[in-house]
Amino acid sequence: MSLIEGYEKDEMNALNRILATVTGKETDRIPIFPMIDALPAHIFDISTEKYYSSAENVVKGQKKLQELFNLDYISNFYYLAIETELFGMNSLFFENGSPNAGKPSVQDIDFFLENEIPQVQGTEVYQKTIQTTKGLVEEYKGKKPILSVQAAPFSLPSMLMGSSEWFEALLMYPDKITEVLKFTTDFAEQWAQGHIEAGADVIVVVDGVGTATSIPKEVFQQFVIPIYQDLNERLNAPIVFYTAGGDMLPFAEILPETGTIGVFPSGNDDLETFKKKAAGEYTIFGNINNLEMGDWPHDFMEKVVKQTIEVGKPGGKFVLATQHMIPHGVTKEKIADFINTALKYAYYH
Amino acid sequence: MMKIQEFKDTFYSIALKRKYNEALSFVEEALESDIPPQKLITEGIAETLKQFQSFTDEGYEAVSAFQLLAIGKIAEDSIELIKPHLEKGTNAEKKDVIVLGTIESDFHALGKNILKLFLEMNDFQVIDLGLDVPPKEFIKAIQENNANYVFISTMMLHNILGIKRVGDLLKQKNLKEKVKFFVGGAPFNYNYGLVEKVGADESAENVTELMNKLIGSKKEKPKENEKPSRFKKILRFFRRK
Numbered sequence: 001m002s003l004i005e006g007y008e009k010d011e012m013n014a015l016n017r018i019l020a021t022v023t024g025k026e027t028d029r030i031p032i033f034p035m036i037d038a039l040p041a042h043i044f045d046i047s048t049e050k051y052y053s054s055a056e057n058v059v060k061g062q063k064k065l066q067e068l069f070n071l072d073y074i075s076n077f078y079y080l081a082i083e084t085e086l087f088g089m090n091s092l093f094f095e096n097g098s099p100n101a102g103k104p105s106v107q108d109i110d111f112f113l114e115n116e117i118p119q120v121q122g123t124e125v126y127q128k129t130i131q132t133t134k135g136l137v138e139e140y141k142g143k144k145p146i147l148s149v150q151a152a153p154f155s156l157p158s159m160l161m162g163s164s165e166w167f168e169a170l171l172m173y174p175d176k177i178t179e180v181l182k183f184t185t186d187f188a189e190q191w192a193q194g195h196i197e198a199g200a201d202v203i204v205v206v207d208g209v210g211t212a213t214s215i216p217k218e219v220f221q222q223f224v225i226p227i228y229q230d231l232n233e234r235l236n237a238p239i240v241f242y243t244a245g246g247d248m249l250p251f252a253e254i255l256p257e258t259g260t261i262g263v264f265p266s267g268n269d270d271l272e273t274f275k276k277k278a279a280g281e282y283t284i285f286g287n288i289n290n291l292e293m294g295d296w297p298h299d300f301m302e303k304v305v306k307q308t309i310e311v312g313k314p315g316g317k318f319v320l321a322t323q324h325m326i327p328h329g330v331t332k333e334k335i336a337d338f339i340n341t342a343l344k345y346a347y348y349h
Numbered sequence: 350m351m352k353i354q355e356f357k358d359t360f361y362s363i364a365l366k367r368k369y370n371e372a373l374s375f376v377e378e379a380l381e382s383d384i385p386p387q388k389l390i391t392e393g394i395a396e397t398l399k400q401f402q403s404f405t406d407e408g409y410e411a412v413s414a415f416q417l418l419a420i421g422k423i424a425e426d427s428i429e430l431i432k433p434h435l436e437k438g439t440n441a442e443k444k445d446v447i448v449l450g451t452i453e454s455d456f457h458a459l460g461k462n463i464l465k466l467f468l469e470m471n472d473f474q475v476i477d478l479g480l481d482v483p484p485k486e487f488i489k490a491i492q493e494n495n496a497n498y499v500f501i502s503t504m505m506l507h508n509i510l511g512i513k514r515v516g517d518l519l520k521q522k523n524l525k526e527k528v529k530f531f532v533g534g535a536p537f538n539y540n541y542g543l544v545e546k547v548g549a550d551e552s553a554e555n556v557t558e559l560m561n562k563l564i565g566s567k568k569e570k571p572k573e574n575e576k577p578s579r580f581k582k583i584l585r586f587f588r589r590k
Contacts, residue, residue: 101456103481104456213413216415268539
């Protein structure tokens with residue numbers, strides 16, 4: 001049973017709405033993207049480990065989210081650490097939170113120089129994610145944008161080695177970094193291609209380490225921009241830069257060089273300034289504070305949502321989104337309040 | 350012959366550009382000069398660190414985690430080069446003891462490691478418990494080392510339950526009055542109310558804010574109405590015209 005009271009003024013389906021938004025064409029309203037991961041596990045009253053153990057569960061979970069919220073997107077996202085399992089790492093599961101990467105398996109930067117990328121095809125982990133994409137395509141292709149979410153080539157080493165070790169490598173062995181990033185870009189391409197072939201519409205690249213919170217502008221220009229240019233050449237699908245809550249405003253003006261079609265600024269980034277700096281070159285998905293929203297009474301939710309839409313909506317190329325995944329403690333009623341409130345202000349006419 | 354001012358200026362400039370190998374070669378060159386090795390640390394490297402710490406006052410646009418880690422690592426390894434040249438007994442007495450670590454199930458080392466570098470540069474004695482530390486281990490380390498502070502960080506919201514467990518244990522073991530409890534990481538930066546919820550005394554968004562609180566806490570208590578800077582940024586959003 002749907003928790004959403006609005007949508008009666010909708011004149012487009014979700015796919016056409018997002019396509020029009022990212023291409024700067026007229027839409028009926030701004031798309032609404034509350035970023036949700038394992039909420040269905042809690043609704044089904046099963047552990048996150050069990051929920052993520054099969055494609056069937058995740059497809060069923062995504063369908064449940066559509067039934068509850070009729071979201072403007074559909075996503076094959078499991079958890080970011082899933083890719084590290086192909087490098088021998090164990091993901092950690094929690095009752096009340098998203099799975100996280102376990103102890104790093106790569107001890108030295110030379111690992112990337114001396115080894116071939118792991119082949120994803122045929123592995124149980126990868127197959128399960130592919131089956132998920134296929135299951136979602138079967139139900140939603142042509143109706144909703146199907147997002148395929150994966151780790152960024154620049155961020156993957158920080159999960160595999162540890163973030164300190166990755167940054168020390170950037171500092172101490174700058175000559176080796178391009179080779180490392182070729183390895184991780186090859187891996188990212190391999191992961192993405194299967195999902196594109198399975199029918200995913202958009203590749204969402206999670207790159208918390210590639211943000212201004214983590215690196216200075218010159219490192220972004222030297223290493224991160226070329227990665228996205230390379231990925232854009234290799235992949236026949238648009239890419240969205242997902243910052244996972246990292247600040248992005250200092251890079252807003254140079255982001256078009258990446259060729260990505262959109263970005264998720266952090267809740268800390270000033271949306272008005274971001275809009276100006278983006279100058280309509282890409283779509284902004286932003287930037288509701290996911291960590292605080294669970295505590296907001298309705299009136300405060302309305303104030304934040306209204307003001308965010310007022311800043312983001314003019315000129316289009318804006319999607320109302322949470323800056324990152326909504327924490328597990330936030331109830332489905334609170335998420336519904338967010339969407340219902342947004343619908344009051346989201347329409348253009 | 351190289352003078353201390355020249356060392357200071359050049360070291361700062363190299364560190365700013367994150368030229369690791371160049372910095373270490375330059376320190377080796379300076380060790381051949383007449384500048385006393387102790388002075389290279391206290392008036393050269395320490396001053397550089399202070400300048401970098403002040404960068405964080407300018408806001409998040411001015412500094413990144415990588416920049417902080419880089420300067421910290423350059424300073425740490427430079428000091429390691431100088432140490433064998435120091436005369437015995439010239440090391441400054443370490444100040445307070447700080448127990449540091451990430452909470453159980455958290456393997457995000459970056460913030461902790463940056464903090465450790467800066468704390469050590471400021472003469473605190475740091476007991477680094479590393480990553481994925483169970484709540485009881487923090488208490489054990491506090492008791493064994495007679496620590497004055499415990500610093501715990503996490504990047505994951507659900508891990509704050511483990512941090513709250515540390516807060517509860519500090520109360521149970523009657524350590525609350527003796528040990529100041531700092532927490533840090535993204536969940537606290539974006540939701541300052543969590544600091545109180547886990548039973549912590551303080552949180553800081555960056556190194557400067559932390560150092561001010563640490564050193565300032567001995568002199569005066571923070572004003573009651575004082576809001577943390579991240580909170581100020583959020584408030585600013587709503588006050589815009």
